[in-house]
Amino acid sequence: MGTSALEFEKPIVEIEKQIDELKRMAEEKSMSVDAELAPLVDKLQAMRAEIYRTLTPIQRVQVARSPRRPFTLDYLRLCFTDFIELHGDRAFRDDASIVGGWARLEGETVMVIGHQRGRDTKENLYRNFGMPHPEGYRKALRLMKLAEKFHVPVLTFIDTSGAWAGLGAEERGQSEAIARNLFEMSELAVPIIATVIGEGGSGGALALGVADRVLMLEHSVYSVISVEGCAAILWKDGKSPETREKAASALKITAPDLLELKIIDGIIPEPVGGAHADHAAMAQTLHDVLIENLDELKRLKPEKLIHRRREKFLQMGRYED
Amino acid sequence: MAWFRKEKKPREPRRERLEIPPDVWEKCEACGHTDIREKFVRNAHVCPSCDFHRRMRAHEYVGILLDTDSWEETEADLRSVDPLNFPEYPARLKKALGAAGESDAILTATGTMEKMPVNLAVMDFAFMGGSMGSVVGEKIARLGELSLERKFPLVIISASGGARMQEGVLSLMQMAKTAAVLSQLHDRRIPYVSILTNPTTGGVSASYAMLGDAILAEPGAVIGFAGPRVIRQTLGQDLPEGFQTAEFLLDRGMVDQVVHRHQLKKTVGQLLRHMSGKPAAAGWETS
Numbered sequence: 001m002g003t004s005a006l007e008f009e010k011p012i013v014e015i016e017k018q019i020d021e022l023k024r025m026a027e028e029k030s031m032s033v034d035a036e037l038a039p040l041v042d043k044l045q046a047m048r049a050e051i052y053r054t055l056t057p058i059q060r061v062q063v064a065r066s067p068r069r070p071f072t073l074d075y076l077r078l079c080f081t082d083f084i085e086l087h088g089d090r091a092f093r094d095d096a097s098i099v100g101g102w103a104r105l106e107g108e109t110v111m112v113i114g115h116q117r118g119r120d121t122k123e124n125l126y127r128n129f130g131m132p133h134p135e136g137y138r139k140a141l142r143l144m145k146l147a148e149k150f151h152v153p154v155l156t157f158i159d160t161s162g163a164w165a166g167l168g169a170e171e172r173g174q175s176e177a178i179a180r181n182l183f184e185m186s187e188l189a190v191p192i193i194a195t196v197i198g199e200g201g202s203g204g205a206l207a208l209g210v211a212d213r214v215l216m217l218e219h220s221v222y223s224v225i226s227v228e229g230c231a232a233i234l235w236k237d238g239k240s241p242e243t244r245e246k247a248a249s250a251l252k253i254t255a256p257d258l259l260e261l262k263i264i265d266g267i268i269p270e271p272v273g274g275a276h277a278d279h280a281a282m283a284q285t286l287h288d289v290l291i292e293n294l295d296e297l298k299r300l301k302p303e304k305l306i307h308r309r310r311e312k313f314l315q316m317g318r319y320e321d
Numbered sequence: 322m323a324w325f326r327k328e329k330k331p332r333e334p335r336r337e338r339l340e341i342p343p344d345v346w347e348k349c350e351a352c353g354h355t356d357i358r359e360k361f362v363r364n365a366h367v368c369p370s371c372d373f374h375r376r377m378r379a380h381e382y383v384g385i386l387l388d389t390d391s392w393e394e395t396e397a398d399l400r401s402v403d404p405l406n407f408p409e410y411p412a413r414l415k416k417a418l419g420a421a422g423e424s425d426a427i428l429t430a431t432g433t434m435e436k437m438p439v440n441l442a443v444m445d446f447a448f449m450g451g452s453m454g455s456v457v458g459e460k461i462a463r464l465g466e467l468s469l470e471r472k473f474p475l476v477i478i479s480a481s482g483g484a485r486m487q488e489g490v491l492s493l494m495q496m497a498k499t500a501a502v503l504s505q506l507h508d509r510r511i512p513y514v515s516i517l518t519n520p521t522t523g524g525v526s527a528s529y530a531m532l533g534d535a536i537l538a539e540p541g542a543v544i545g546f547a548g549p550r551v552i553r554q555t556l557g558q559d560l561p562e563g564f565q566t567a568e569f570l571l572d573r574g575m576v577d578q579v580v581h582r583h584q585l586k587k588t589v590g591q592l593l594r595h596m597s598g599k600p601a602a603a604g605w606e607t608s
Contacts, residue, residue: 163527165547165555170565173575174546175526182500183532187508202484203496203527203546210497224493224524225486233486234409252405252489261404263490310501314462316494317455318404 006062008051012273015044048273055219057248058241061227063219064199065161068276070283072099072114072157075197078283079290080105080112086143088135092172095136097128097160098208100143105155106291111147113140113208114157117198131164134177137207141181144188153191153294156208161226163204178207185210186313187306191297193290195268196220196255197275212309213293214263216255217282218270222263223253263316266293349373351541365582374539374582376519379428379445382478386586387441392432395440396463401425401456403487410487413449421448425456426481429464431473435590435602440468443478444525451481453525454488458495461529465502474512474593479530482548483523496528503532512596514589517544517567517576535592536576537585538567544576 005013019040026033055063063069076083080103087094100113115132118124140156147154163174185192194211200222216222225233230247232238252258255267268289271278297305347358351373361368365385366375383392403410418424426448431440442464444451461477468475484492506513515533517526519542527546530536538544545552545565553560563569567579580588590602 163546165551167552167556167560167564170545170547170552171573173531173573175544176531176575178527178546179496179500179529179531182497182528183504183507186497186501187504202493203524206493206496207527210500222490224484224488224490230486246408250405250407250489251486258490261489261491263494310505313494313497313501316498317459317491318402318488319455319459320400320402321398 006059006066008055008059008062012044012047012051015040015047019044045272048277052219052270052273056245057221057251057254058227058245060219060254061199061221061248063274063276064221066198066274066276067117067119069198070275070279071119072112072116072159072197074279075114075157075283075286076103076112078280079287080110081107083112086146087139089138089142091138092135095128095133095139096126097130097132097164098136098140100140102152105287105294108294109150109152110294111143111152111154112157113143113154114197115160115205115208117159128164130160131162132160132204132207133164133166133169134172134174137163137177137181140208141177141184144184144192148188148190151190153193153297154188154211155290155294156192156194156211158194158196158200158205158208158222159198160201160204161199162201163207178203181207182210186310189302189306191294191300191305192309193293193297195286195290196222196264199223201226210309210313212297212305212312213265215266215268215289215293216258216264217268217275217286218255219274220255221253222255222258223251225251227251227253350375367582372540372581374519374541376446376480377582378447379423379443379478382443383428383430383432383441385582386476386478386589387430387432387434387439388436392430392441395429395431395467396460397424399425399456399460401454401488404455404491405487405489407487407489413487417449421445423448425460426451426453426485427457427460429460431464431467434476434586434593437590437593437597437599438471438473439476439593440464440473441476441478444480446480446482446520449485451479451525452483452485452492453481453495454485454492455495457485458492458498461499462502465499465506468511469505469509472509472511474514474597475506476514476516476589476593477529477533478516478518479521479525480518481521481523481525481530483525493524496524499529500532503529512593514592516580516585516589518542520544520548522546522548531575534596535578537578537580537588538570538576539582539585540567540579542567544570 083103085101099116117130118127192211194209196216227247228238231243237243271281275282349368352371354370366377429442517538
């Protein structure tokens with residue numbers, strides 16, 4: 001599992017080491033260790049299941065942010081075929097923190113757009129840690145309008161800690177770019193499915209998230225503010241584990257919480273031990289869920305689709321009348 | 322009796338002593354000019370000395386924009402609840418209700434502006450920093466629906482630090498909700514003017530504030546997605562002079578005009594007349 005294992009995954013890593021050790025020994029001495037191996041593998045699966053069944057909200061944040069999870073480009077490789085990437089917003093530049101283009105899902109053309117993080121420092125610098133500038137959102141919008149023009153559904157993948165906060169981003173209208181996407185997505189005349197695959201960070205996530213179906217992977221999170229930001233503002237301490245834990249629980253950012261609040265439409269189960277434990281299995285499940293949802297949405301006329309999408313978001317909120 | 326022992330009669334004061342309570346004075350945050358409160362109020366909270374636009378309460382904006390006695394508040398009974406059982410939120414709400422004297426961070430009204438029917442929403446920074454929770458979103462949505470029903474133009478004055486984190490993702494979704502209403506107004510060609518005041522940042526600037534058919538900003542207002550403090554943190558250095566001010570945004574093409582508070586009503590009126598096919602107001606025909 002490598003060096004970037006999460007703190008609470010240490011017991012899993014421990015057993016994995018034992019298994020590796022055993023396998024290595026077996027090879028060296030060319031003898032069978034199946035009898036010893038089987039209980040260890042069982043134990044590993046049981047432990048993964050147990051740890052992931054009882055994840056706390058802050059642990060889910062750590063899982064959601066893990067660089068070992070599948071990213072948008074991984075799903076493009078594993079769930080889709082015939083992908084051709086389209087670059088640029090036609091106004092300023094190409095923003096590599098959002099990728100998009102034509103692809104096929106079971107042979108049918110779709111437009112896929114998603115945040116893209118990096119696995120190592122070099123790639124993260126290129127992808128700006130998956131935190132888009134306005135031109136990223138404007139590229140996304142350009143691709144959505146392109147999909148609308150050719151009556152092709154839009155599938156988005158949300159995986160960002162937020163829109164970039166910096167001089168250039170402000171100068172070029174980060175607010176306007178996000179606002180414009182919310183506006184245009186609420187009347188796009190093709191089906192939209194948004195899936196939170198990792199971290200759904202605030203407005204920078206929502207700018208790809210106004211959809212007919214909003215889905216979350218089981219261990220992903222979706223929040224109005226980062227747990228660190230929330231803790232820093234409310235309790236003047238964004239760093240200590242206690243305040244971060246408190247913020248993570250208080251903000252109700254997990255998939256089950258958000259399903260209950262009717263913010264999302266469904267939860268996509270992850271393999272035992274999380275999406276990063278088995279990319280292929282995760283991709284297969286996602287693939288099937290997307291097809292199922294798309295089949296339902298494709299039956300609706302554009303007017304009805306837009307009407308229902310708007311109504312869904314208009315219903316969101318809790319107040320006393 | 323010696324003269325110095327003579328009992329003095331207390332002298333009658335020639336007139337009542339002027340009682341000046343200390344809270345009558347106000348000081349301009351920008352230039353330090355001190356004046357009696359009344360003078361600031363009469364000048365729509367613009368400093369008489371340096372023209373700095375101070376913060377103004379929601380009902381005061383209604384007062385300077387809508388025709389006198391022409392308007393009524395809408396949806397005044399909507400109240401915030403604590404949907405997430407968020408720590409300390411009910412106490413904060415209670416405190417805000419007491420201190421701000423408004424029911425939430427927004428006031429919505431329907432009335433006339435230069436005799437034109439108009440629906441007006443004004444955010445109130447004094448209520449929890451103008452933060453946008455479910456009530457703010459719902460009040461804008463209902464005002465927007467009223468605009469759709471009656472074909473009244475919509476005007477929103479923003480003043481907000483962003484989404485109200487105590488309502489979690491519910492407050493984030495108010496961005497999508499308000500955008501959905503505005504897209505309906507757009508389809509029906511009902512004009513929407515957005516006015517940005519100090520400050521307009523976060524989830525409010527990244528939704529309805531930046532979606533106006535015309536976007537106006539008050540002089541000197543801080544407007545941006547991320548607050549200056551956050552950007553300073555990511556940069557690790559100070560921001561350029563005037564960064565994220567209304568004038569900066571005008572220069573970068575993000576707003577249509579920077580408008581003095583005294584000219585706000587006239588300018589919005591002019592825009593709405595153009596966008597709703599009405600003749601020019603008296604005095605504009607020749608200029």
